[in-house]
Amino acid sequence: MTKNVVTILDTGETYGCAREENLLDAMVRLGRKGIPSGCHGGGCGVCKIHIVDGTWRGKTMSREHVSSDEEARGIVLACRAYPSSDVTLKVLGKMKKAVCRERKYGLV
Amino acid sequence: MGVMRIGHINLRVLDMDAALDHYENTMGLSRTDTDADGNVYLKCWDEWDKYSVILTEADTAGMNSIAFKVEKDADLDAFKKRITDYGVAVTDMPPGEMNACGRAIRFTLPSGHDMRLYAEKEFLGKAVGTLNPEPWPDETKGVKAHWLDHALLMCELNPEKGVNKVAENTKFMSEVLDFHLGEQVLVGPDGDIQAATWMFRTSTPHDIAFVGGPKMGLHHCAFFLDEWSDVLKAADIMAKRKVKIDVTPQRHGITRGSTIYFFDPSGNRNETFAGLGYLAQPDMPPITWTEENLWRGIFYHTGEEAGEFTSVYT
Numbered sequence: 001m002t003k004n005v006v007t008i009l010d011t012g013e014t015y016g017c018a019r020e021e022n023l024l025d026a027m028v029r030l031g032r033k034g035i036p037s038g039c040h041g042g043g044c045g046v047c048k049i050h051i052v053d054g055t056w057r058g059k060t061m062s063r064e065h066v067s068s069d070e071e072a073r074g075i076v077l078a079c080r081a082y083p084s085s086d087v088t089l090k091v092l093g094k095m096k097k098a099v100c101r102e103r104k105y106g107l108v
Numbered sequence: 109m110g111v112m113r114i115g116h117i118n119l120r121v122l123d124m125d126a127a128l129d130h131y132e133n134t135m136g137l138s139r140t141d142t143d144a145d146g147n148v149y150l151k152c153w154d155e156w157d158k159y160s161v162i163l164t165e166a167d168t169a170g171m172n173s174i175a176f177k178v179e180k181d182a183d184l185d186a187f188k189k190r191i192t193d194y195g196v197a198v199t200d201m202p203p204g205e206m207n208a209c210g211r212a213i214r215f216t217l218p219s220g221h222d223m224r225l226y227a228e229k230e231f232l233g234k235a236v237g238t239l240n241p242e243p244w245p246d247e248t249k250g251v252k253a254h255w256l257d258h259a260l261l262m263c264e265l266n267p268e269k270g271v272n273k274v275a276e277n278t279k280f281m282s283e284v285l286d287f288h289l290g291e292q293v294l295v296g297p298d299g300d301i302q303a304a305t306w307m308f309r310t311s312t313p314h315d316i317a318f319v320g321g322p323k324m325g326l327h328h329c330a331f332f333l334d335e336w337s338d339v340l341k342a343a344d345i346m347a348k349r350k351v352k353i354d355v356t357p358q359r360h361g362i363t364r365g366s367t368i369y370f371f372d373p374s375g376n377r378n379e380t381f382a383g384l385g386y387l388a389q390p391d392m393p394p395i396t397w398t399e400e401n402l403w404r405g406i407f408y409h410t411g412e413e414a415g416e417f418t419s420v421y422t
Contacts, residue, residue: 038375038420040352041372060123105320
């Protein structure tokens with residue numbers, strides 16, 4: 001099975017992802033890091049990315065987190081994007097929070 | 109008199125077919141109705157009312173509303189008065205506005221969540237019946253969830269701006285709906301900020317919980333299993349069916365339940381919760397967890413935060 005090469009610009013990380021796999025599952029399965037991993041169902045929005053190069057097929061994702069305009073510009077949830085070519089992406093949103101969390105009150 | 113238990117939860121799902129495959133074939137609920145708007149109603153085998161889960165197809169995930177069942181019809185009038193006197197607006201819902209239910213009242217919790225109270229819902233019966241029943245039915249699928257057990261709602265908590273919807277909800281549920289505080293987490297420099305609470309009306313440690321976060325939402329809804337061995341088998345079934353598991357089988361310090369957290373296909377977190385914890389009673393002194401032991405309370409074995417447990421929700 002040929003795999004498309006996914007490049008995360010923020011970290012320089014690369015990994016393989018088949019057309020039938022979404023960008024997040026493939027990364028997590030290989031133990032790689034970079035895109036925040038949440039619900040894997042298009043609902044929670046933490047895996048929001050910008051695909052700056054490459055083509056993909058998208059499944060339904062929550063409009064609370066990605067507008068249709070954004071989706072048309074390649075801003076998607078990684079768990080709902082299936083690559084049909086090599087893909088280069090940037091991580092959006094909560095990346096920073098996932099790496100250096102600051103909590104003053106236990107939960108927030 | 110008063111609130112008896114959680115009655116149902118209305119979840120938004122992104123893909124109805126995928127959601128039904130999850131709630132029917134993984135969780136073991138059965139479909140009992142579909143209304144003209146396409147909402148699908150499901151019940152667990154050990155429940156007797158017509159449904160405990162309503163699935164609504166939408167373009168976002170999360171919870172639309174949560175409903176509790178009260179014992180007597182007159183309770184609805186008493187609660188309407190108490191809620192209104194507290195300063196919260198109440199809307200009457202005529203019989204049938206909530207499918208297969210009698211009249212109901214709806215209002216918004218201080219946190220912004222839509223809550224309803226009702227006294228009657230169409231009776232269908234447990235899968236094993238009531239005359240010389242077997243302990244469990246043969247035909248139930250997947251993890252064979254017994255009943256919808258509780259829900260955890262995320263509430264805005266921003267102490268620096270003076271916002272604490274956990275504390276506001278807890279006060280409302282206690283003073284107006286007669287819920288009892290089972291356990292709480294207190295945080296902050298003086299250990300006086302109520303960051304999470306677990307409240308009950310039944311005899312189990314919680315029927316609803318509130319946890320502080322950046323914004324309101326649904327953290328999870330939980331389905332009851334008997335015991336630890338059922339939890340382990342449920343995890344096997346989820347792995348077989350490629351369900352995204354968030355937290356593998358664990359014990360909670362808070363409530364003492366044994367648990368698995370996982371996501372439905374739209375990213376709504378579910379839990380299978382086993383064990384009755386302890387006998388919760390109105391005169392039981394509430395249990396307090398301090399900030400430094402918060403994660404031991406949530407995940408007793410590891411005592412560590414698991415993944416994005418408090419920042420990932422719908």
